[in-house]
Amino acid sequence: MSRTRRVAVVTGGNRGIGLEICRQLARLDHHVVLTARDADRANEEARSLDASYPGAVSALALDVVDGPSVEAAFQHVRNQYGRIDMLVNNAGVAVDGPEHRPSSPDFARIRRTLETNLLGAWRCCAEVVPSMRAQGYGRIVNLSSTMASLELTRSPASPAYRISKTGLNMLTRTLAAELEGTGVLVNAASPGYTRTDMSPNGERAVELGADTPVWLATLPDSGPTGQFFLDRQALVW
Numbered sequence: 001m002s003r004t005r006r007v008a009v010v011t012g013g014n015r016g017i018g019l020e021i022c023r024q025l026a027r028l029d030h031h032v033v034l035t036a037r038d039a040d041r042a043n044e045e046a047r048s049l050d051a052s053y054p055g056a057v058s059a060l061a062l063d064v065v066d067g068p069s070v071e072a073a074f075q076h077v078r079n080q081y082g083r084i085d086m087l088v089n090n091a092g093v094a095v096d097g098p099e100h101r102p103s104s105p106d107f108a109r110i111r112r113t114l115e116t117n118l119l120g121a122w123r124c125c126a127e128v129v130p131s132m133r134a135q136g137y138g139r140i141v142n143l144s145s146t147m148a149s150l151e152l153t154r155s156p157a158s159p160a161y162r163i164s165k166t167g168l169n170m171l172t173r174t175l176a177a178e179l180e181g182t183g184v185l186v187n188a189a190s191p192g193y194t195r196t197d198m199s200p201n202g203e204r205a206v207e208l209g210a211d212t213p214v215w216l217a218t219l220p221d222s223g224p225t226g227q228f229f230l231d232r233q234a235l236v237w
C-alpha cells in the first residue's frame with residue numbers, strides 16, 4: 001500500500017451502492033477495506049476490484065450487528081494499516097414495506113432494522129472515533145434516506161426503516177457536535193432511489209447513488225459536518 005493513500009472502511013461493500021462506493025474510492029487512489037458479513041463475498045468482490053486498481057482494495061469479514069465481529073475487524077484494520085481515515089456506514093436492511101403500519105408493530109422486523117441500520121452504524125462509529133480524533137482527521141458517512149426526513153414524510157409505510165434512518169440522522173448530528181473542531185467530519189447522505197437488490201425499481205444507477213457518499217468521504221478540511229445531503233446539496237431533516 002502506498003504511504004499517501006488514505007484508508008477507508010466500507011460496510012456492506014459486497015453489492016449495491018456499497019460496492020460502487022468501494023469502486024469510486026479505489027479509483028480516487030484511496031485504500032479501501034471492502035467489508036461484508038460473508039467473508040467469501042468480500043474476498044471475491046475485493047479481488048475483482050483490485051484487478052482494476054492494483055493494491056487498492058482488501059477484504060474483511062464484518063457483520064455490523066455482531067459486536068465481536070465489528071471489534072475484530074477494526075482492530076485488524078488498525079494493526080494492518082495503522083490508521084482509519086474514512087468510515088462509510090453503508091450496510092442496511094429494508095425488511096418492512098408498503099404494507100406495514102406503525103399502529104401494528106412487527107417488533108421482530110423493527111428490532112432487526114434498528115440493530116442493523118442504527119446500532120450497527122453506531123457500533124462502527126464508536127470503533128473509529130478514538131483513532132480519528134487522535135490523528136486529527138476523519139470522515140464518517142452514514143447512508144441515510146429521504147425516507148428519514150421528518151419534513152418530507154407524509155406516508156405511514158415502512159415505519160421501521162424510516163425510524164432507523166431518522167435515528168441515524170440524529171446520530172450523525174450528535175456525533176458531529178461532539179467532534180466539532182477535531183478534524184473529524186460526520187455527515188449523512190441519501191443516495192436517492194437507486195437500482196439495487198433493495199430497490200429493484202430504483203430510477204438511479206449505482207454510480208449516481210454512490211456519488212454523494214464518496215464526495216462526503218473525501219471532503220476537504222473546510223467541508224461541512226453534521227449535515228444531510230442528496231446530490232451534494234443539503235437536504236431538509
Ligand SMILES: NC(=O)c1ccc[n+]([C@@H]2O[C@H](COP(=O)([O-])OP(=O)(O)OC[C@H]3O[C@@H](n4cnc5c(N)ncnc54)[C@H](OP(=O)(O)O)[C@@H]3O)[C@@H](O)[C@H]2O)c1
Binds near residue numbers: 012
Ligand atoms: N437503494 C436505494 O434506493 C436506497 C435509498 C436510500 C437509502 N439506501 C441505503 O443505502 C445503503 C445501501 O443500500 P443498497 O440499495 O445498496 O442495498 P442492498 O443492495 O440491499 O445492499 C445492502 C448491503 O448491506 C449489507 N448488510 C445488511 N446487513 C448487514 C450486516 N448485518 N452486516 C454487514 N452488512 C450488512 C448487505 O450484505 P449481504 O449481501 O450480506 O446481505 C449488502 O451488502 C443502505 O443503507 C440503504 O438503506 C438505499
